[in-house]
Amino acid sequence: MILSEDYLQNLLDKTIPQIHSVANCAVVLEGSIAEGFGNSSSDIDFLLIADSDADLPTMPSLLFLDGRRVEVRTRSVRQLAEQFSAITTDARDHVGAVPEDLLNRCQRLLRSFPLRNPDLVAKVKGLMSFDDFQDTMREWWAHHARQSIRYALALRELGQEEEAAAWTEAGLLQAVKSWAAGRGETYLEPKWLPMQLDRLGDLSLCDRYRTLASVEASGLDPAEYSTAGVRLTADLGVAGAEPDAERITVARATGVTTWQTGDRVHVVRDKQDVFVLGDRAARAWRSVVFGRPLGSVVAVADASGAPQAGPQIAQFLRFGLVKVAWKGEGPIVPAMPLAAPSGPVTPPPSVARPIVTVGGAAVGGEEGIDLVPMPARRFSAAAMTLVWSNVLVENAREDLTGALDREQWSVAELSARRILRAALRGVLSAYGVNPLPPDSEVVRRLSLLPAGADTDEIRAKARHLATLTIASTAQGSAALTALDDFVALVRHTIGAHSFPSSFDSSDGWRQTLEIGYDWLRLGAHLDADLPIDEASDLLSSGGAQPHLATT
Amino acid sequence: MTERLRILVTGAAGLVGAEVTARLVAAGHQVTALVHNQPVVVRNDGTPLEPDAVTRLSGDVTKPRLGLPEAAYQALAADGLDRIVHCAAITDFGLPDEVYQAVNVDGTVHVLELARAAGVPLVHVGTAYVCGERDGLIRETELDEGQRLANAYEDSKFRAETLVHKAQADGVRAAIVRPSIVVGDERTGVVRDYKNIYVVLKLATEGKVRSIPGQYEARLDLVPVDYVADIITEVTHRFEEAAGRTFHAVGTPLTLRDFSDVMAEYPPFHVPRFVPPTSFDAQRLPRRERAYYERVMTLYESYFRRRMRFDDSHTAGLATRRPPADGQDFLRALIDHCLETGYLGAPPADATEVLARLNITGPDATSAANATGPTASDVNGAGR
Numbered sequence: 001m002i003l004s005e006d007y008l009q010n011l012l013d014k015t016i017p018q019i020h021s022v023a024n025c026a027v028v029l030e031g032s033i034a035e036g037f038g039n040s041s042s043d044i045d046f047l048l049i050a051d052s053d054a055d056l057p058t059m060p061s062l063l064f065l066d067g068r069r070v071e072v073r074t075r076s077v078r079q080l081a082e083q084f085s086a087i088t089t090d091a092r093d094h095v096g097a098v099p100e101d102l103l104n105r106c107q108r109l110l111r112s113f114p115l116r117n118p119d120l121v122a123k124v125k126g127l128m129s130f131d132d133f134q135d136t137m138r139e140w141w142a143h144h145a146r147q148s149i150r151y152a153l154a155l156r157e158l159g160q161e162e163e164a165a166a167w168t169e170a171g172l173l174q175a176v177k178s179w180a181a182g183r184g185e186t187y188l189e190p191k192w193l194p195m196q197l198d199r200l201g202d203l204s205l206c207d208r209y210r211t212l213a214s215v216e217a218s219g220l221d222p223a224e225y226s227t228a229g230v231r232l233t234a235d236l237g238v239a240g241a242e243p244d245a246e247r248i249t250v251a252r253a254t255g256v257t258t259w260q261t262g263d264r265v266h267v268v269r270d271k272q273d274v275f276v277l278g279d280r281a282a283r284a285w286r287s288v289v290f291g292r293p294l295g296s297v298v299a300v301a302d303a304s305g306a307p308q309a310g311p312q313i314a315q316f317l318r319f320g321l322v323k324v325a326w327k328g329e330g331p332i333v334p335a336m337p338l339a340a341p342s343g344p345v346t347p348p349p350s351v352a353r354p355i356v357t358v359g360g361a362a363v364g365g366e367e368g369i370d371l372v373p374m375p376a377r378r379f380s381a382a383a384m385t386l387v388w389s390n391v392l393v394e395n396a397r398e399d400l401t402g403a404l405d406r407e408q409w410s411v412a413e414l415s416a417r418r419i420l421r422a423a424l425r426g427v428l429s430a431y432g433v434n435p436l437p438p439d440s441e442v443v444r445r446l447s448l449l450p451a452g453a454d455t456d457e458i459r460a461k462a463r464h465l466a467t468l469t470i471a472s473t474a475q476g477s478a479a480l481t482a483l484d485d486f487v488a489l490v491r492h493t494i495g496a497h498s499f500p501s502s503f504d505s506s507d508g509w510r511q512t513l514e515i516g517y518d519w520l521r522l523g524a525h526l527d528a529d530l531p532i533d534e535a536s537d538l539l540s541s542g543g544a545q546p547h548l549a550t551t
Numbered sequence: 552m553t554e555r556l557r558i559l560v561t562g563a564a565g566l567v568g569a570e571v572t573a574r575l576v577a578a579g580h581q582v583t584a585l586v587h588n589q590p591v592v593v594r595n596d597g598t599p600l601e602p603d604a605v606t607r608l609s610g611d612v613t614k615p616r617l618g619l620p621e622a623a624y625q626a627l628a629a630d631g632l633d634r635i636v637h638c639a640a641i642t643d644f645g646l647p648d649e650v651y652q653a654v655n656v657d658g659t660v661h662v663l664e665l666a667r668a669a670g671v672p673l674v675h676v677g678t679a680y681v682c683g684e685r686d687g688l689i690r691e692t693e694l695d696e697g698q699r700l701a702n703a704y705e706d707s708k709f710r711a712e713t714l715v716h717k718a719q720a721d722g723v724r725a726a727i728v729r730p731s732i733v734v735g736d737e738r739t740g741v742v743r744d745y746k747n748i749y750v751v752l753k754l755a756t757e758g759k760v761r762s763i764p765g766q767y768e769a770r771l772d773l774v775p776v777d778y779v780a781d782i783i784t785e786v787t788h789r790f791e792e793a794a795g796r797t798f799h800a801v802g803t804p805l806t807l808r809d810f811s812d813v814m815a816e817y818p819p820f821h822v823p824r825f826v827p828p829t830s831f832d833a834q835r836l837p838r839r840e841r842a843y844y845e846r847v848m849t850l851y852e853s854y855f856r857r858r859m860r861f862d863d864s865h866t867a868g869l870a871t872r873r874p875p876a877d878g879q880d881f882l883r884a885l886i887d888h889c890l891e892t893g894y895l896g897a898p899p900a901d902a903t904e905v906l907a908r909l910n911i912t913g914p915d916a917t918s919a920a921n922a923t924g925p926t927a928s929d930v931n932g933a934g935r
Contacts, residue, residue: 257815259822267818288818289896291887322818514762517824524767525812 002038012115014065019072022050026117030108037192044070051120053078077124084128091136096143100338104188137186141178142238145171149233149241151334152226154248154324157294159310165215165222168229170336176209179236190337208232245295251325252290261518264360267321271526274376276361278368284309288322315369320344349373354430356383357495374432380528382434384519389426390496391512393419393487404476413470419483420465423490427458430494454493461486556580557632561612562639564589566743570780571636576604585610595743595776612639612658628668634787636674637662644704644850651707659711663718672790673725679801679861681709686858691797691865701853726786726793730779731772731801737875740888751851756895758821760843764831765855767808772861774802778874785870799863803878813882819896828856
């Protein structure tokens with residue numbers, strides 16, 4: 001140890017008066033200094049052991065004595081017995097699931113240095129044999145090494161050599177920790193690994209590890225590094241992570257669903273996040289068949305018109321839209337050393353505007369896997385409102401032309417206003433405004449839209465059209481032209497220029513229904529708000545054209 | 552098992568019949584398997600039963616004396632049996648009416664004749680869909696409620712079950728098991744034949760059929776083949792408790808919304824639009840989709856509207872095993888197996904290939920689809 005026993009006893013004498021200690025408790029020094037590591041800045045870690053069944057607090061006390069940070073923990077014998085027992089139980093079920101903190105606590109105690117009441121210390125150390133603990137540590141590290149290396153192999157299948165090398169580096173560290181643990185070097189933190197390897201002596205495996213300890217320092221390119229790392233991992237005794245393309249398969253990520261509207265593919269994660277895919281990304285996504293080898297999925301995707309599908313599938317993997325599995329052994333769950341599995345990455349939201357078009361969410365490019373910048377339910381509700389607003393425009397326009405034919409000027413004026421408001425409901429929805437303001441407010445609430453040439457023009461024209469009066473054939477005709485121009489501008493802006501003229505023909509109505517049903521399918525999945533009762537009718541009661549319902 | 556029974560199983564080579572036969576053999580019974588032309592009885596997982604495990608009789612339920620030679624028939628009738636389990640049936644949809652009459656109705660007449668002549672208890676395998684297009688709760692005690700039957704298949708099974716009831720009144724002792732839509736194994740999803748709902752799943756998930764007239768709240772009842780076989784076996788064993796009663800061997804109903812949500816979990820799958828029947832117009836479908844619709848989907852249309860729920864109190868009171876607790880999980884197991892075997896999830900196939908698999912020569916073909924309906928048993932065995 002870098003500190004003498006006298007020094008430690010002296011420090012303990014100064015420590016005890018400052019804390020609530022139990023009579024006849026045992027005290028040990030644990031951690032890096034007890035292990036024989038440490039330096040001048042290392043903490044002093046005391047563990048006080050009460051020979052009782054008490055529930056002593058887990059939170060350590062922190063003191064500063066002699067220029068050192070002193071950490072004091074307390075545990076009763078019952079609590080320590082429970083810790084050891086939990087390790088045995090958890091390891092029997094699934095060694096990888098044993099919590100790191102639990103292992104750390106037990107390891108530090110088993111390798112601690114007694115300072116008070118050595119009999120009691122020996123008694124608690126006797127609660128678990130060090131050989132058994134060493135085996136558990138070896139298997140625990142091996143499990144994590146296996147997962148990291150398998151993940152690295154999967155990334156290599158996807159052409160992600162640099163990321164694969166980083167995971168190989170992590171897996172290699174875990175593998176060497178497993179190997180060292182099997183030789184009694186069970187200290188958990190990797191920071192003293194160099195000293196652990198030094199203590200193990202001049203072994204060629206140690207030397208090989210030292211040359212591969214970091215990708216950068218190895219002098220190898222990522223692919224060479226991964227190949228060498230996987231080989232060394234196996235030599236370090238971690239089996240089950242040998243390159244075998246047939247064993248790495250794609251697997252389901254729970255809570256991920258796919259919804260296509262028109263030609264646009266949306267992937268919904270946990271009913272919360274919507275990812276919209278560009279055409280090539282969509283082809284890659286459509287090639288993902290659960291249970292099939294990753295390599296063959298990439299090959300099929302490449303063949304289906306999504307060349308370079310590997311990087312895209314890797315992105316799906318990072319975003320948690322799909323998992324990789326080791327055939328017969330379930331999903332691969334990698335974790336960096338002493339870190340929790342990182343979980344899905346969420347990219348920054350897409351900046352494409354408008355957010356929603358009739359044919360689907362806006363996407364940045366062919367290879368885009370873009371996160372829609374609004375929650376799934378509101379996205380779905382906005383899309384349905386957008387579609388329905390276009391139907392309402394069609395419906396109101398029919399009413400307007402009919403009223404003009406019969407010179408019903410007041411009816412015409414009302415219909416003109418309905419066209420304007422319905423179109424604006426569509427504009428607001430396209431920009432993600434949901435729920436919408438009341439119809440009387442839609443012109444004023446155009447202030448919510450971002451500035452831009454199209455939106456500025458829409459705002460200006462809408463203010464003008466809101467004051468339209470129709471009292472003659474000429475005014476009616478001018479209003480119709482102005483409204484048609486305005487609807488064309490709106491539809492161009494919100495990507496609805498191909499919206500069928502719903503009421504012109506039965507084919508037009510069928511196309512409208514199909515667009516509506518595509519969106520309603522997603523809406524039903526998300527229990528999203530339907531825009532209005534008529535849209536709900538589409539789902540449940542027939543979807544007949546409203547204005548033909550009585551004929 | 553307390554005693555070794557002598558049991559005749561009709562339709563023993565069919566999907567359900569083979570599983571029932573295997574269970575009865577495993578329980579130590581002496582089983583006579585009536586088959587039409589299959590040389591071996593193959594279980595759902597593809598394992599053939601040992602040839603000497605059963606006595607195989609080649610026959611034909613559509614013919615008097617089950618198409619057996621006089622001597623063989625008389626040997627059965629004269630104290631040669633303790634039970635008859637009648638699994639043989641035509642379950643394909645879209646066939647001429649006379650085929651259903653011959654196999655499902657006349658076949659049952661001939662089986663009843665043997666049961667009567669031999670004085671042997673009969674376990675008749677019907678279908679839960681004798682309820683026709685009724686909505687709401689369907690009880691095991693109900694049969695003729697004036698319901699509309701959706702197709703010739705349902706009609707024939709309804710008439711067959713009615714004949715069983717009449718025979719019971721005349722002294723034949725019988726119990727009836729009514730499975731719903733029989734699909735793969737509960738745990739593994741394994742299924743020997745991809746029929747009925749599987750054909751619909753294939754066309755829908757590959758985007759061949761994009762619009763289906765149906766209600767999101769309509770329910771389809773899928774039941775695992777192993778569960779059905781267990782119930783039939785249990786009824787056969789405990790006939791004294793089961794006699795005179797009917798047992799629904801049904802699963803956990805799935806709404807079309809459940810189907811839609813589960814199908815959406817698979818990246819390659821298309822999810823069909825369920826269009827309210829009143830606004831669905833097949834004439835407006837694209838030509839190729841219309842062909843699939845007319846040849847296949849029309850056979851099932853009625854099932855996408857029904858909102859019935861099957862009561863299975865009798866079954867719950869008799870059997871220890873219960874159907875799958877989570878219908879969506881069960882559907883996932885079925886689909887996962889289809890992916891594993893390549894039945895689903897293959898790269899989009901050429902349309903002609905799918906038509907060929909369905910025994911349709913092209914979008915304009917007029918031959919009937921080889922699609923099958925929801926029932927317990929299978930066309931194999933002593934049927935046609």
